[in-house]
Amino acid sequence: MNKLVHNELLKLFRKKRLFVIILIIAALVPLFTYAQYQEVKTTREKLGNVDWRTQLQQEIVDTQNRLSSSRMQDDWRKYLKIRLAQQQYYLDHNINPQAPGAPTFMRVFVENSIDLLLPLLVMVVAADLVSSEASGGTIKLLLTRPVKRWRILLSKYLALILSVSFIVTASAVLSYAISGVVFGYGGWGMPLLTGFSTSGEELVTNTVHLIPQWQYILMEFGLVWFVCLVVGTLTFMLSVLLRSTAAVMGIMLAALIAGAILSNMVSSWESAKYLFMVNLSLTDYISGMATPIEGMSLGFSLIVLLVWAIGGLVVSFAVFTKKDVY
Amino acid sequence: MRKKGLSLVTALSILSALVWLAGLAWVLQDQFFADNINRQAETLKPDTAQQQKEDSSGKTLQIAAIGDSLTRGTGDPDGKGYIGYLKEDLAKKTKKRIELTNSAIKGQTSVQLLKQIQQPQIKRQIKNADVILLTIGGNDLFRGGQALEELESKTINKTEDVYLSNLKAIYKKIRMLNKNGIIYHVGLYNPFSDMQDSKTTSSIVRKWNYDSANAAAAQPNIIYVPTFDLFELNVNDYLYSDHFHPNKQGYQLIGERTASLIHFREEDQK
Numbered sequence: 099m100n101k102l103v104h105n106e107l108l109k110l111f112r113k114k115r116l117f118v119i120i121l122i123i124a125a126l127v128p129l130f131t132y133a134q135y136q137e138v139k140t141t142r143e144k145l146g147n148v149d150w151r152t153q154l155q156q157e158i159v160d161t162q163n164r165l166s167s168s169r170m171q172d173d174w175r176k177y178l179k180i181r182l183a184q185q186q187y188y189l190d191h192n193i194n195p196q197a198p199g200a201p202t203f204m205r206v207f208v209e210n211s212i213d214l215l216l217p218l219l220v221m222v223v224a225a226d227l228v229s230s231e232a233s234g235g236t237i238k239l240l241l242t243r244p245v246k247r248w249r250i251l252l253s254k255y256l257a258l259i260l261s262v263s264f265i266v267t268a269s270a271v272l273s274y275a276i277s278g279v280v281f282g283y284g285g286w287g288m289p290l291l292t293g294f295s296t297s298g299e300e301l302v303t304n305t306v307h308l309i310p311q312w313q314y315i316l317m318e319f320g321l322v323w324f325v326c327l328v329v330g331t332l333t334f335m336l337s338v339l340l341r342s343t344a345a346v347m348g349i350m351l352a353a354l355i356a357g358a359i360l361s362n363m364v365s366s367w368e369s370a371k372y373l374f375m376v377n378l379s380l381t382d383y384i385s386g387m388a389t390p391i392e393g394m395s396l397g398f399s400l401i402v403l404l405v406w407a408i409g410g411l412v413v414s415f416a417v418f419t420k421k422d423v424y
Numbered sequence: 425m426r427k428k429g430l431s432l433v434t435a436l437s438i439l440s441a442l443v444w445l446a447g448l449a450w451v452l453q454d455q456f457f458a459d460n461i462n463r464q465a466e467t468l469k470p471d472t473a474q475q476q477k478e479d480s481s482g483k484t485l486q487i488a489a490i491g492d493s494l495t496r497g498t499g500d501p502d503g504k505g506y507i508g509y510l511k512e513d514l515a516k517k518t519k520k521r522i523e524l525t526n527s528a529i530k531g532q533t534s535v536q537l538l539k540q541i542q543q544p545q546i547k548r549q550i551k552n553a554d555v556i557l558l559t560i561g562g563n564d565l566f567r568g569g570q571a572l573e574e575l576e577s578k579t580i581n582k583t584e585d586v587y588l589s590n591l592k593a594i595y596k597k598i599r600m601l602n603k604n605g606i607i608y609h610v611g612l613y614n615p616f617s618d619m620q621d622s623k624t625t626s627s628i629v630r631k632w633n634y635d636s637a638n639a640a641a642a643q644p645n646i647i648y649v650p651t652f653d654l655f656e657l658n659v660n661d662y663l664y665s666d667h668f669h670p671n672k673q674g675y676q677l678i679g680e681r682t683a684s685l686i687h688f689r690e691e692d693q694k
Contacts, residue, residue: 104434111430152525155545159527163496166530189545260437267440292454309454317454320447384451396455 102245102253103260110223110261119219119265123272126215130207131277150194158185184386199285200278201311205318207273209385212322213378214358216269217329221350223261224333226343227254228418233341237423247419251338255411258334262326270319286312292384314384321380324400328374328407329354335410338418354378361390368393374406484521485514488553490537490546494610494678495528495559499669506610506670507557509679510686518688525549533563534590541597550598555686556607560594561587565612565632566668580628588635595643607646608682611636613655615668649682 110116141153161182165175188194208216228251231237240250274283287310309317329350336346357375370376371391380403382389383396489495489507497505511522527546529536537560540546550556564587598607614629616622633652640646654677655662655670662674670678 104430107434108430111433116433151545151548155525155527155549158545159529162529186543190543259441260434263441263444264433264437266444267436313450313454316443316447317451318447320444320449320451323441323444324448383455396451400452 099249099253102249103256106227106254106257107260110257115223116261116264116268119222120268120272122219123269124276127207127273127276130273131203131280134203134206134277135280151189151192154185154189154194158182158189161185180386193290199281200274200283201285201315203277203281204270204273205311205315207277208269208315208318208322209381211269212318212325212381213361214354216265216322216326217354217378218351219265219269220262220326220330221333221347221354223265224258224330225337225346225350227258227334228337228414229340229343229346232423233343241423248415251415251418255331255334255414258330259327262330263323266319266323266326270315286310290314292317292386318381318384321384325378325380325403328403329378331407331410331414332374335414338414367391371398372402374403377402484523485518485555486553487511487522487524487555487557488549489524489526489528489557490541490550491528491557491559491610492532492537492563493528493530493669494562495526495557496530497675498530499664499666500672500675502672504675506675506678506682509676510557510683513680513683514686517683517686520688528559531563532560534560534587534594538590538594538597541594547601550601550605553602553605556598556602556605557610557682558594558598558607559610560591561612561632561636564590565629566615584632584635587632588639591636592639592642595639595646599643604645606686607640608649608685609636609640609646610649610678610682611651613651615655615659615663617656617659647685649678649685651678651681654678654681 161178165178165182228237231240241247243250290309290311292309292314332353333346333350336349337343340346340349353375357373357378360370360373361376361379368391371394376390377394377399379387379390380396380399383399389395487507493499495505495507497503497508500508502508505526507524507526511524514522527540527549529540532540541550564583595607598605611633612629614622614626616625619625629652633648633650637648637650640648655674662670662677664671664674
């Protein structure tokens with residue numbers, strides 16, 4: 099089994115896929131770093147005051163003023179109220195949510211890339227794991243070996259898990275190393291709040307507690323890893339089902355982008371919450387953002403994603419062991 | 425070389441898989457099975473040392489503005505409000521750096537303001553301020569009191585009693601936080617002075633102003649700034665299209681009047 103996995107990794111390595119992904123991340127992170135830096139700079143200039151407490155207080159007052167406007171949609175009002183309670187909590191406990199530093203950048207980066215960027219990168223690796231063998235014809239050579247089919251597929255899947263882990267680690271390391279040049283490398287111990295949950299309009303704060311930022315980041319990357327695995331597994335399933343890598347990529351791409359669009363407009367279509375792509379933003383539960391659909395929670399999303407992944411695995415193994423290869 | 429690279433990547437991948445799995449497990453533990461909830465929430469009390477007066481040097485003039493839509497600047501197309509014009513006027517008079525925090529909220533009544541100034545950050549702003557600007561009462565009188573619809577003196581008197589006791593509490597609270605800063609309470613005007621019943625509404629507003637000024641006089645360093653006279657004639661020229669908030673010209677009048685009351689010692693002047 100080890101040898102089989104090694105063999106699969108060798109193929110991935112030869113195709114230079116992981117290398118390309120690292121290059122993509124290394125090219126994007128400076129871009130985001132610069133954007134973040136500009137944002138920090140302009141807010142400072144605008145207020146003419148570097149004290150974040152004043153800034154946060156100003157934000158709270160602005161939010162309160164927006165809330166008092168009567169022409170506002172209900173879900174937006176709800177979101178603002180949650181945001182308000184959270185900001186107030188930060189202020190009351192003297193916690194700066196925007197403290198610049200490489201770990202903070204990592205956190206923001208990972209929160210924003212969990213639903214699209216990282217799944218896309220994973221897709222690049224997973225899309226042609228099986229389908230390229232089918233379209234290239236090498237699958238016949240592979241299957242003529244005296245190894246059971248499910249073992250071959252399992253070795254491919256294990257290779258996928260390993261590369262997903264590698265991609266997540268690479269994005270963590272790169273975002274830390276590159277953004278630290280601008281923001282400095284400190285800030286791991288900064289306390290952050292988690293455990294926000296919403297029931298209706300109320301922000302439930304009785305489970306809120308503080309954790310240091312390093313733990314927060316570790317938790318978020320754990321979730322990112324899980325999301326990437328799920329997306330990888332589904333791509334893997336499509337890769338087994340379809341011979342064409344382009345078709346696999348196209349379908350996954352459409353699904354992921356549809357998820358990003360749907361999250362913004364499904365608030366009244368409740369059964370959409372069973373789709374895997376609207377459940378990808380797991381980190382939002384940690385940071386206490388409003389959920390796209392009422393009734394979604396971290397546990398719910400984890401279970402939905404898990405069910406999709408297990409389904410994907412079952413289908414891929416069932417199809418791969420049975421299907422005729424010609 | 426290539427082989428080495430591959431085994432390195434493999435080892436790294438296995439390691440990171442374990443790390444991220446641990447992270448995921450931690451999420452589950454933290455979010456679902458946390459019996460240690462609230463353990464740390466108490467340990468991290470606000471850092472009181474940091475909340476001390478930070479800039480008490482003579483180089484800056486700190487202004488804290490609290491209150492309702494007048495302080496917010498509703499109706500001014502530039503969004504400055506009277507404090508914006510006041511700041512511009514002051515900048516001409518002094519070389520000090522003016523630091524302004526505007527925490528006013530549209531539609532705020534005296535009850536809500538009393539609650540707002542209990543918040544630690546607002547407290548901090550008030551504590552650090554050299555000048556405190558305040559507008560309040562308009563929403564108590566014109567909306568909650570429904571002064572226009574029921575001009576019955578009984579209801580109005582009741583509303584006023586509530587307002588006055590809140591106002592006294594607000595003054596007291598601010599004085600407790602900041603012993604030396606000067607409070608400028610910008611008074612009420614009658615936006616309905618050109619309508620029917622203007623005699624009744626004007627007399628109500630005058631009474632509120634009189635009583636507020638009395639309450640202000642009971643505490644040291646509270647200046648009650650009248651605005652009633654500014655809007656008495658030509659009220660329509662100074663009101664925004666909602667016929668309630670001042671427009672740009674109206675705010676300029678209030679700003680000029682308030683700015684003229686803020687005095688600088690000789691060495692601070694330009």
